[in-house]
Amino acid sequence: MIVATVKPLTELLNLIISFKKVLVFGCDSCVTIGRVGGEASIRATLTALELGLAQQGKTVSFSFAKSIRQCEPELVELTGVLTDGSRRYDAILCFGCSVGAQTLSHTAHNIPVIPALNTRFMGAPLATGVWENRCIGCGDCFIHLTGGICVLSRCPRSSQNGSCGYETTDGHCDINPEEQCIWTLIRSRYNSKSTLKTDSRKLTETRDWSISSSGGVTKIDDSNYHEGHSEE
Amino acid sequence: MLKQSGMMLTELPSEPDIDNLIRGRIDHSREIVVVPDNIGAAPSLDALIRAQNWVSPDQRVCIILNTRDRNRIALASRYLSAAHMGIHSIILDTGIHTRQGPLPDARPVYDVDPIQAARFLNQFRLKSESNNQTDPSIGVRIAIQQIDNFELERMGRICRSGPNFLVLKSNLDDLLLSEWIKHCECVDGFTDIDLFLEIPHGSWDNRRDIEIPQNVCGLSVRY
Numbered sequence: 001m002i003v004a005t006v007k008p009l010t011e012l013l014n015l016i017i018s019f020k021k022v023l024v025f026g027c028d029s030c031v032t033i034g035r036v037g038g039e040a041s042i043r044a045t046l047t048a049l050e051l052g053l054a055q056q057g058k059t060v061s062f063s064f065a066k067s068i069r070q071c072e073p074e075l076v077e078l079t080g081v082l083t084d085g086s087r088r089y090d091a092i093l094c095f096g097c098s099v100g101a102q103t104l105s106h107t108a109h110n111i112p113v114i115p116a117l118n119t120r121f122m123g124a125p126l127a128t129g130v131w132e133n134r135c136i137g138c139g140d141c142f143i144h145l146t147g148g149i150c151v152l153s154r155c156p157r158s159s160q161n162g163s164c165g166y167e168t169t170d171g172h173c174d175i176n177p178e179e180q181c182i183w184t185l186i187r188s189r190y191n192s193k194s195t196l197k198t199d200s201r202k203l204t205e206t207r208d209w210s211i212s213s214s215g216g217v218t219k220i221d222d223s224n225y226h227e228g229h230s231e232e
Numbered sequence: 233m234l235k236q237s238g239m240m241l242t243e244l245p246s247e248p249d250i251d252n253l254i255r256g257r258i259d260h261s262r263e264i265v266v267v268p269d270n271i272g273a274a275p276s277l278d279a280l281i282r283a284q285n286w287v288s289p290d291q292r293v294c295i296i297l298n299t300r301d302r303n304r305i306a307l308a309s310r311y312l313s314a315a316h317m318g319i320h321s322i323i324l325d326t327g328i329h330t331r332q333g334p335l336p337d338a339r340p341v342y343d344v345d346p347i348q349a350a351r352f353l354n355q356f357r358l359k360s361e362s363n364n365q366t367d368p369s370i371g372v373r374i375a376i377q378q379i380d381n382f383e384l385e386r387m388g389r390i391c392r393s394g395p396n397f398l399v400l401k402s403n404l405d406d407l408l409l410s411e412w413i414k415h416c417e418c419v420d421g422f423t424d425i426d427l428f429l430e431i432p433h434g435s436w437d438n439r440r441d442i443e444i445p446q447n448v449c450g451l452s453v454r455y
Contacts, residue, residue: 157300157326157340161347162386164326165375165401175329183377190382200385204393206304206348 001030001124002097003131004037004117006045012093013052015114016060019090023081023111025104026066027096034131036117037095039066045095045116063089070100073107082108121153137213145200147189154182160203264320269296273333280313292320294371298327303343308356314368323399324349325373346372351393369396373430376402379412384419391421401430 006012016022024042031037046062053060065081076082082104091112094101098119105113121133136153143150146160156175157164163183166174171184211218265287269279277285279295287293297310307324314322324346330338344352350372357367372395376383390398402409409429416422 156329156331158342158345159326160345161389163375163377164345165373166326166328167375169403171377175331187378187380187382190385191380200389201392204347204351204389206344206352209343 001033001122002099002119003034003121003123003133004031004097004119006036006041007116007118009045009048009052012045012049012116013056016049016091016093017053017056017058019060021061021063021088021090023089023092024062024064024116025070025081025092025094025096026064027070027100028066028068029070031095031097031100031117033125035129037070037097039064042095062093067096067100070094070096071103073103076103076107082111087111138207138209139211139213139218140208142202145203147186149182149186149189151182151186159183160207264292264294266323267293267295269298269325270301270327273300273328273330273335273338275335280310280317280319283319284317294321294323295319296323296325296373297349298325299342299344299346299349300327300330300340303341304349304352306341307344307349307353311353311356311368312360315366318366319368321369321371321397322353323371323373324353324395325399346374347390347393347395350395354394371395371397371399371426371428373399373401376400376404376409376412379404379408379415383412384415387416387419387422391419391425395425397426397428399428399430 007015024046026032026039026042027037029037032041035041042064049060050062063081065079067075067079069075081088087110089111091114092104092108093114093116094104095116096104097117098115101113101115101117122135122137123131123133126132133153135150138152141150151160152158155164156173157166163181167181167183168174168177171181173179173181209215265283267279267283267286270276279297283293283295295310295314297307299307302310311322326342326346330336330340350370353370372390372393374390400409402412404412413427
C-alpha cells in the first residue's frame with residue numbers, strides 16, 4: 001500500500017492560513033490504513049490546525065468529505081462535493097496520497113489543492129504503526145531471484161549482486177546500522193528455499209530504467225483488454 | 233551545511249588537502265598506484281585529474297570509479313577518458329553512500345551496481361571497437377562473507393559479467409579465504425580473473441601464511 005505521513009503542522013498552517021473556506025478531503029484506502037487519511041486522524045489534525053490558527057487570530061471554515069479511493073476520478077465525483085461547478089471552497093486540503101491529490105486537482109478544476117500528506121513509499125506494515133518500504137516501481141520485478149526481497153527498495157545502494165562490501169563486520173548495513181544487511185537475509189532464504197535456485201543472469205544485466213515509475217509519464221494502456229477477453 | 237528559515241543553503245566543503253596528503257604517501261617503489269574517487273562522498277577533483285597529477289611515468293595507474301555518482305553514460309565517458317590517458321585499470325565500486333558525506337541530501341545515482349557496470353563497460357568496449365592493448369582492464373570490488381552455494385552462484389554471475397580482476401573485501405580469516413578461493417576455482421572463468429585482496433594498509437606482510445594462488449596479491453586500499 002501507499003504509505004504517507006502528515007506534513008508538519010507549521011507547514012500546514014502556512015499553506016492554509018490565507019483561505020477562508022477549505023474542503024478537507026480524506027481517502028478511505030491506503031492512507032487510512034496508514035493512520036493519516038481517515039476521518040479520526042484528520043479530525044485530530046484539524047483540531048491542532050484550528051488551535052494554531054486561533055493563536056494567530058485567524059479562522060478557517062473547514063468542511064469534510066471523503067472518497068473510498070481518492071485516486072479514481074469517478075469515485076471522487078460520486079461524493080458530489082466538487083461537481084456542481086460552483087466555487088464553494090477556496091481550497092481543498094487533501095488527506096490522500098499524491099495520486100489522490102492530483103486526481104482531486106484534475107476534478108476540482110480551478111480550486112487549489114493543498115497536499116496535507118507527504119507520500120513516502122509503497123510499503124507494508126511490520127507491526128502496529130510501523131511501515132517499511134518494499135517497492136520502488138522499477139517496472140521489471142525480479143524478487144524471485146533475490147529471495148522474495150526487493151533489493152532496489154531495501155538496499156541503500158540498490159546492490160543487485162550481493163553485498164556492497166561496506167557492511168559492518170557483524171553483517172549490518174553501514175547506512176542503517178540497526179538493520180541487517182539485506183543480502184544476509186537473502187542468503188539465508190536462498191540457502192533454505194530450493195525454489196530460489198533459478199537462473200539469475202538477469203541480475204547482472206543492466207536495468208531498463210525507462211520503464212520505471214520515475215522520470216516522466218509512464219502509462220499502461222490496457223483499454224483494449226475486453227476486446228480479446230470476452231466474457232462467455 | 234546551513235539551514236536558514238526553511239531554505240536550504242548548501243555550502244560545498246572546501247577541497248580537503250588530500251592531494252598533498254596522498255602525494256606525500258605515494259611509495260614510488262610500488263608498481264601500481266590506486267587513485268581514489270570522491271573520497272567520503274565529497275565533491276573533489278576528478279580521479280582522472282588526480283591520476284595525471286600524482287603519478288610518475290614509471291608507475292601504472294588504477295582509478296576507482298563509484299556507481300554512486302555515475303550512470304552508464306558517465307561511466308562509459310570515464311572509461312573512454314581513462315583509455316585516452318593510458319590508465320592501466322579501473323576498479324568499479326558502489327562508494328560511500330551520500331548520506332555519510334557532506335551532502336547527505338544529494339540523490340545517489342546507482343543506475344547500475346559495480347557488476348552490472350563491468351558487464352556494461354565490457355559490452356561498450358566491444359561495441360566501440362576500441363579493444364586494444366591500451367584499454368584499461370576492468371575490476372570489481374566485491375565482498376565475501378561466507379563459503380556456500382550462494383557465494384559460488386554469485387561468483388559464477390560475476391565471472392560471466394566479464395571483469396578482468398576482482399578486489400575482494402573479506403570478513404573470512406586467511407584459512408577460510410584460501411578455502412573459498414579453492415571452491416571458486418571450480419567456477420567457470422574464475423581462474424582467468426586476477427584477485428586482489430583488500431587489506432588494511434601495511435598489513436600484507438603479516439598475511440604471508442595464506443595459501444595464495446598465483447593470481448592473488450595484496451592490495452592496500454583505503455576507500
